[in-house]
Amino acid sequence: MTDLKSLLPEELEPVVSELGQPRFRAGQIFKWLHSGVASFDEMTDLPRALREALKERYTIYTPKAVRKQVSKQDGTIKYLWELKDGSCVESVVMRYEHGNTVCISSQVGCRTGCRFCASTIGGLVRNLEPSEMVDQVLFSQIDSGLKISNIVLMGIGEPLDNFDNVMKFLRLVSHPKGMGIGMRHISLSTCGLVEKVDKLAENQLQLTLSVSLHAPDDETRSAIMPINRAYGVEKLLDACSQYFRKTGRRISFEYAMIRGVNDTRAHAERLAEKLAGTHSHVNLILLNNVEESPFKPSTPQSLKAFVSILRQRGINVTVRRRLGGDIDASCGQLRRKAAKE
Ligand code: SAH
DSSP states (O other): OOOGGGSOHHHHHHHHHHTTOOTHHHHHHHHHHTTTOSSGGGOTTSOHHHHHHHHHHOOOOOOEEEEEEEOTTTOOEEEEEEOTTSOEEEEEEEEETTEEEEEOOSEEEOSSOOTTOGGGTTOEEEEOOHHHHHHHHHHHHHHHOOOEEEEEEOSSSOGGGGHHHHHHHHHHHHOTTTTOOOGGGEEEEESOOHHHHHHHHHHTOOSEEEEEOOOSSHHHHHHHOTTHHHHHHHHHHHHHHHHHHHHOOOOEEEEEEBTTTTOSHHHHHHHHHHHTTSOOEEEEEEOOOOTTOOOOBOOHHHHHHHHHHHHHTTOEEEEOOOOOGGGTOSTTHHHHHHHHO
């Protein structure tokens, strides 16, 4: 069955035409769907006959929050959503001074196999539909009562491995008749699928691209991110420079500090060397403990030393504040826990 919430207003036009209705109805239906209605009956400005006709042909799905955890420390909210097929994904609402941000999932599971990540244990189950990504933003906002102004695609899944649906999601969520969240308020995080980074560059979107680098050399990176065997650090960084040249948007590199694995002075020196002159930004994160993983977060001393080496070399670096530490807020963990129980 056609999933109406994954369609843009112009794509809804044939749907209403087929039912003998004028085109402007498409815009009305889009607006209702993207305000989170659960049934066609709520679309009160549509003629009754049209509502009935839609009801006969289509279904509106809404995700069910099967778990909700609220951090006592900082108000971070984590949701586990159950989708129409019983699959579950997570979203996290974070409250920042610059606005409320939701971190959403792009796939059920993930096939990239990063060894420190909870989302990839068990592999990929399926891609999310565009509407299922919209729903995470929409229902996080509705349930929490917090106006969402920013989105990060940093939850479960590899967004560029679900390229077409993610592109469609971006068009839906930024549409002025829908949630209207502009590209400059959206970040997309990738493990660095090079062809897809190239393809994204062609789209010239104003979003922020975050690349999960986590190591400056092939030996270290391949040991923690199997995907690196396909492209290698050199190729990835080339694609990133190309991306910056084409879009004018600076890349943000994610770097999870893992004790004794990627956090030595030598790693910092090498990273600074590789990123010199790229105008990029490094976002350091202390590794979150994942039960199934052998890796541990770096010590505060190695984190400090790493930061100061990068700063000395003129690299723009920040250490990400940890939110929701008391609710396992790093994505993938809640889904794992629920699956085990
Ligand atoms: N697949 C995408 C987006 C999802 S993960 C990507 O790889 O970027 C979002 C970020 O969290 C990535 O930078 C990922 O490497 C990081 N991450 C995964 N597990 C982590 C953990 N245990 N501790 C800290 N960061 C983690």
